[in-house]
């Protein structure tokens with residue numbers, strides 16, 4: 015079984031505006047709401063790719079109910095801990111540029127956290143846990159590390175898509191996959207990276223510190239995969255960028271679902287890039303058909 019962990023889900027409120035008048039009044043064009051949060055997005059793509067997964071995390075209030083109902087409708091399996099405070103709403107403003115305004119997230123009580131940890135005991139030998147996104151501020155800084163420690167003790171593999179200290183702390187536990195984007199990699203090492211060689215050199219540092227596979231995503235410039243066996247590059251297919259929200263999560267889902275079936279990093283990387291780009295070219299997350307169609311266009315080269 016795959017478990018996705020979304021400690022801080024969100025309603026993603028997509029707000030298209032023809033022209034944004036800062037300080038004035040603008041009207042929305044066909045705004046819509048999606049169940050969001052990185053792990054939830056991963057679960058939705060896993061569902062599209064027919065991989066069995068359960069989404070875990072915390073949801074609360076009317077916003078939490080919206081997320082549970084929307085995922086039920088999409089037939090995505092969930093087992094959330096219900097909490098007292100409302101789940102956050104994240105604003106995705108689409109004018110001539112995309113602007114994101116994310117909430118910090120609700121406060122969690124000790125009892126709510128204890129219920130989550132109890133539930134986490136169901137993770138067992140052979141399972142894969144995917145940890146993605148921010149944590150609500152009331153959780154301790156090392157909460158991801160605590161979960162990784164538990165997952166590892168329980169015999170499960172894990173992948174992690176987060177940034178900064180939480181990403182660094184995860185490396186010695188040998189994540190199956192880490193997927194910083196190029197800006198997150200730059201921030202981690204406080205450098206500016208120009209060439210593929212430079213990106214690979216810094217990606218390799220994550221490998222040396224324990225990660226088994228490192229994907230560095232680069233938006234419309236595609237991605238690099240760094241492994242002990244070799245390094246790979248895939249250009250992103252050409253298309254109209256409609257929505258980059260969830261492109262990175264789609265990559266994680268694409269890689270993990272394919273790798274668990276095939277054990278082949280290069281093939282899994284191809285599915286990852288196809289999944290990321292198919293989401294970038296859609297209003298919502300990618301469909302299985304869109305992923306399959308793009309997959310045939312993607313060339314993975316060894317570099």
Ligand SMILES: Nc1ncnc2c1ncn2[C@@H]1O[C@H](COP(=O)(O)OP(=O)(O)OP(=O)(O)O)[C@@H](O)[C@H]1O
Nearest residue numbers: 195231232233234236250258260261262290291294
């Ligand atoms: N403009 C684009 N054209 C084609 N593919 C894209 C584009 N933007 C993103 N992608 C695809 O999605 C992948 C992930 O994108 P990106 O590097 O933006 O991840 P991210 O920053 O983690 O995304 P997010 O946080 O928005 O989910 C890219 O490697 C690429 O395959």
Ligand SMILES: O=P(O)(O)OC[C@@]1(O)O[C@H](CO)[C@@H](O)[C@@H]1O
Nearest residue numbers: 024050051052104116147148260
């Ligand atoms: O604030 P976090 O947890 O880092 O990111 C949350 C978020 O921006 O990430 C997803 C896209 O990757 C969205 O569904 C969601 O709104």
